Amino acid sequence: MALASRRATSLMAVAALAAVFLAGPAVAAGKTGQVAVFWGRNKDEGTLREACDSGLYTMVIMSFLNVYGHGKYNLDLSGHPIAGIGDDIKHCQFIGVPVSLSIGGFGTGYSLPSNRSALEFFDYLWNAYFGGSKAGVYRPFGDAWLDGVDLFLEHGTPADRYDVLALELAKHNIRGGPGKPLHLTATPRCTFPPSSYLGRAVATGIFERIHIRIYDDDNCEAYWHLAWDKWTAAYPATRFYVGLTASEMTHGWVHPKNIYYDVAPSTQKADNYGGFMIWDRYYDKQSNYSSIVKYYA
Numbered sequence: 001m002a003l004a005s006r007r008a009t010s011l012m013a014v015a016a017l018a019a020v021f022l023a024g025p026a027v028a029a030g031k032t033g034q035v036a037v038f039w040g041r042n043k044d045e046g047t048l049r050e051a052c053d054s055g056l057y058t059m060v061i062m063s064f065l066n067v068y069g070h071g072k073y074n075l076d077l078s079g080h081p082i083a084g085i086g087d088d089i090k091h092c093q094f095i096g097v098p099v100s101l102s103i104g105g106f107g108t109g110y111s112l113p114s115n116r117s118a119l120e121f122f123d124y125l126w127n128a129y130f131g132g133s134k135a136g137v138y139r140p141f142g143d144a145w146l147d148g149v150d151l152f153l154e155h156g157t158p159a160d161r162y163d164v165l166a167l168e169l170a171k172h173n174i175r176g177g178p179g180k181p182l183h184l185t186a187t188p189r190c191t192f193p194p195s196s197y198l199g200r201a202v203a204t205g206i207f208e209r210i211h212i213r214i215y216d217d218d219n220c221e222a223y224w225h226l227a228w229d230k231w232t233a234a235y236p237a238t239r240f241y242v243g244l245t246a247s248e249m250t251h252g253w254v255h256p257k258n259i260y261y262d263v264a265p266s267t268q269k270a271d272n273y274g275g276f277m278i279w280d281r282y283y284d285k286q287s288n289y290s291s292i293v294k295y296y297a
Contacts, residue, residue: 030268034058034275035294036241042282043079051281052092056290059098061150064105068121069112075140086141098147100183101129106154118164126172148183153198160197163204170206187211187243190220192230205237211277213243215252225266232270239274242267246278246289256292264296
């Protein structure tokens, strides 16, 4: 019991400390100009460097690392050649566009069913994509360090320990030196409350941003405003981004006119409003959606 108590105290201390670095106080209501985009879901979307050079985005999220949790790992970038991405990452970072890695996705090959699996996954992430190096762990992007981890979890069970993963990332929250925090984010559907496995993670208070997808969710089509208010009230230290689809063919697409008259003014009332998240670079390149709505962010 004493050991368990000390462990619980230690985790709370880590969460409290990490909140200072990763979340920060919510102080800005109104426009922020922040626009994040998902990249990696279609080879025809162009390179990562092109996405960063477009001037449309303030952060790019690579997707997905879609197999993990049982000692096997797979990075699916939809046919993009891995060679050269490391240099693209460095280029994006040099021009001020951080690049994160999204874990999960739409497949079924991932889970973190125990504390041990969560810690093993952290060890892999740290050594393959961030500041670590370990014999036998392949670094697909060479010596490039990514800027953060995003949780895009379409399935899970109450046993999944994403909270353990998040807390371990928080212990190593300096990406490359002073002033370079590791961005910890999540991209859930807008239904509130979140699933238990995600809810336990975001309840740690150490998530910098949450991107609320108001598209592709029948439960939120008419009530996303209410869900948004619940999310932002429940986690006041976290910045919230409105998740939008750039494809008119996707359920829940919002016309730019309605972004201007409804979505932007409604969401920007929250003190912890953060900006927009766009799904995804391929659709955005086809529709030029961000070139319009970025002015409302």
